[in-house]
Amino acid sequence: MEEKKHVVVRIADELGYNAQELFNEVRDACFKGKQVADSRVFAFLAQCEKTGLDPLSGEIAYMEQGGTWRAVIMSDGWARIASRHPDCAGYNTECIWENGKLVGARCTLHRHRWTHPLIHYEYMEFCQRNTPPWKQNPARMIQHKARNQAIRNAFGIGRVCDLDEWENIAENVEPEKKQTEKSREEKVINPSGQFKSDIFLAIEAAQSVSDLDKIYHAVEAEKETVPQDDYHAIAQRWMEKKVMLDNGGSIEHGQI
Known part of the structure; x- marks a missing residue:
């Protein structure tokens, strides 16, 4: 418990908050009125400290679906992780086109002391979803996917996902949950006798x-x-x- 409290104190000091005020503000703002245990708030703050992101700035969120909670890093959060990391020497993201068709994107990320950059590819075939952001800005979305994964791999960011990944998880969990409930409803008890x-x-x-x-x-x-x-x-x-x-x-x- 003491270590959990220390997490709050460290983040509060960095952001210029009183520790108790920060804890209460995070509970109210980030969990949007949900009744959650203190341990859940501590877990979120631990992820914030690990990634170096501000829980109150919209860079990172803590989302729940089907009883599963996950730290979700927003677009600005991924950029902040790279810009603040002492070993980051910059990155470049560009789209990949074939015969005038957008097929993917690659992100080239450099680290100090690395002789070769990390190059990560993402492809529309595997990433594109039938959602407004992907329909309206496919080039931007696929570049973000490549950048996010490059930053994740280069700096060892684990146990988190980006917003698009989380929405995809939520879409798959909900039908599964409904199917499970439907199966339970359809499971007829054998007539007595x-x-x-x-x-x-x-x-x-x-x-x-x-x-x-x-x-x-x-x-x-x-x-x-x-x-x-x-x-x-x-x-x-x-x-x-x-x-x-x-x-x-x-x-x-x-x-x-």
Whole structure:
């Protein structure tokens, strides 16, 4: 806890805030009224300190989707990381055109003491999304993708993403969440008595250990959809048949 408090103090000193005032301001401004634990605010501030970004300037945000939180660096934040890094010797980003068609972008980033620059490529085929920014400014967007990834790779920026990446994650999480909820709604509980009756008939017809094993696996596969009382009744009947078969010979291990 002391280390968490120290993070707040260090950032507050750098920005000219009182530590408690900064903590409260970040909670209000960056989490937009969401009820979050103090530990969540501390985690965000730790990312701010790690990247050297100001949590109140719009350079970095902390976003949640489907219970997952991630530090999201905005366009100005990536530029600030590069400009403030002591080893950054500049970068250049340009579009790649083929037969008059925009196909991608590359960013060439130089670091002091490096004999060769880092060159990172991004391609429209893999990055372009059906969103207003990509439709209106595709060249700008693909250049930002190349620049952001070059800065990430050159300076080891981890556990963060850019805004476009986050929006893409959110788009994929939401349909998955809806599909999961739909599947739960569509999962119909076996009508009380019907499944039990069918299994009882199968148990009575079982002539061998192998038959009982098959019944066991069939019941376990449907366990979540079987009413609890029916499940216990099936287990009791299964054990009775097991005992009967035991009296007539050996039986492989198996139990509901």
